[in-house]
Amino acid sequence: MTTTVAVMGAGSWGTAFGSICADTGADVRLWARRPEVADTINAGLGNPEYLPDIGLNEALRATADPDEALSGADIVVLAVPSHALVESLAAWHALVPRDAVAVSLVKGIALDTGRWASEVIRDAWDLPDGRAVVASGPNLARECAQRFPSGTVVAGPDEAVCARVQAICHTPWFRVYTNPDRTGVEVGGAVKNAIALAAGMADGMGYGENTKAMLLTRGLAEMTRLGLALGGRAMTFAGLAGMGDLVATCTSSQSRNRHVGEQLGRGRPLQVIIDEMNMVAEGVKSSPAIAGIARDHDVEMPIVEHVVRVLHDGLDPQDMAVALMGRSPKSEFHGMEEARG
Numbered sequence: 001m002t003t004t005v006a007v008m009g010a011g012s013w014g015t016a017f018g019s020i021c022a023d024t025g026a027d028v029r030l031w032a033r034r035p036e037v038a039d040t041i042n043a044g045l046g047n048p049e050y051l052p053d054i055g056l057n058e059a060l061r062a063t064a065d066p067d068e069a070l071s072g073a074d075i076v077v078l079a080v081p082s083h084a085l086v087e088s089l090a091a092w093h094a095l096v097p098r099d100a101v102a103v104s105l106v107k108g109i110a111l112d113t114g115r116w117a118s119e120v121i122r123d124a125w126d127l128p129d130g131r132a133v134v135a136s137g138p139n140l141a142r143e144c145a146q147r148f149p150s151g152t153v154v155a156g157p158d159e160a161v162c163a164r165v166q167a168i169c170h171t172p173w174f175r176v177y178t179n180p181d182r183t184g185v186e187v188g189g190a191v192k193n194a195i196a197l198a199a200g201m202a203d204g205m206g207y208g209e210n211t212k213a214m215l216l217t218r219g220l221a222e223m224t225r226l227g228l229a230l231g232g233r234a235m236t237f238a239g240l241a242g243m244g245d246l247v248a249t250c251t252s253s254q255s256r257n258r259h260v261g262e263q264l265g266r267g268r269p270l271q272v273i274i275d276e277m278n279m280v281a282e283g284v285k286s287s288p289a290i291a292g293i294a295r296d297h298d299v300e301m302p303i304v305e306h307v308v309r310v311l312h313d314g315l316d317p318q319d320m321a322v323a324l325m326g327r328s329p330k331s332e333f334h335g336m337e338e339a340r341g
């Protein structure tokens with residue numbers, strides 16, 4: 001039987017993910033906030049604002065009517081930015097079919113709640129825990145839409161539900177792995193954005209590959225410490241949603257977070273950089289929330305803390321580099337064993 005999938009959000013990743021699901025033969029309805037975006041997709045012209053010059057699966061149907069998108073959906077995919085999650089969930093609650101599975105593509109924390117997207121979705125829609133799933137990995141939207149070989153992780157506590165979600169997005173060019181560690185996968189997706197901001201700053205200041213590699217690896221240590229403290233599994237952070245996404249995001253010219261960091265590293269003001277973009281850089285708003293959760297759990301995250309100070313307290317990225325390099329010498333596994341405990 002054909003699975004009906006509602007993808008709520010027609011930005012770059014929602015559109016690309018919807019097209020991937022259509023590639024598996026699922027019946028996909030993509031909800032776009034603006035009717036003209038839906039009309040353009042339905043006319044076979046793709047989504048030029050977010051994915052210029054990319055042909056989408058022609059079976060993908062778009063609509064600006066949330067009721068039309070959600071009606072009869074077996075699986076509902078959330079692809080709005082984290083700052084719009086809470087209000088969107090409330091607006092759509094009454095339209096969501098009772099047995100639907102929810103899949104979060106959100107790589108951030110639902111703002112004003114300080115909570116991970118999957119928990120917010122589960123509670124807002126009164127779902128059993130197992131029916132709130134996340135999908136996360138090194139998935140730069142444009143490359144996925146181009147059908148370049150890529151992989152992701154579908155994570156949730158109910159293996160059968162994860163397998164159902166895997167079945168609607170696993171294709172010959174998009175490999176989907178399941179993982180029971182939803183917390184770890186969600187921590188990975190959010191923390192890598194903060195680290196990508198730092199990696200971008202290093203690029204903007206003209207530093208080299210050693211600096212990038214150190215930031216990425218010590219960023220992985222911060223991600224792992226936080227993830228372990230919250231009950232995640234160490235192996236998740238060595239996987240696609242951890243190290244994999246760090247590599248893609250910290251090194252790609254397509255990453256919005258790395259881009260914002262690079263511009264900051266060149267000395268440009270944050271608001272000017274954001275005003276030039278038509279897409280979200282999730283790390284800008286979620287880094288302070290991540291730092292707050294880390295403090296609440298006594299987890300040290302010096303890179304994330306300094307990123308927050310550059311973003312929101314006017315710290316100069318050059319001074320961030322000096323401060324991070326000037327920290328006292330440590331063991332490489334500092335804080336890991338405590339976090340596990």
Ligand SMILES: NC(=O)C1=CN([C@@H]2O[C@H](COP(=O)(O)OP(=O)(O)OC[C@H]3O[C@@H](n4cnc5c(N)ncnc54)[C@H](O)[C@@H]3O)[C@@H](O)[C@H]2O)C=CC1
Nearest residue numbers: 010011012013014079080084105106107139140141279280
């Ligand atoms: N673009 C990428 O390569 C990837 C993005 N993600 C994550 O997916 C999520 C969505 O990101 P993108 O699709 O990239 O975002 P985007 O910036 O490309 O598009 C956001 C979409 O949400 C809509 N939107 C914005 N504000 C809204 C509001 N207040 N209410 C309802 N809709 C609103 C926009 O109209 C647009 O359709 C983010 O959490 C991001 O971190 C995850 C993997 C890859």
Ligand SMILES: O=C(CO)COP(=O)(O)O
Nearest residue numbers: 137138139140255256257
């Ligand atoms: O999540 C992503 C790649 O996996 C996209 O990263 P950006 O949001 O920084 O563009």
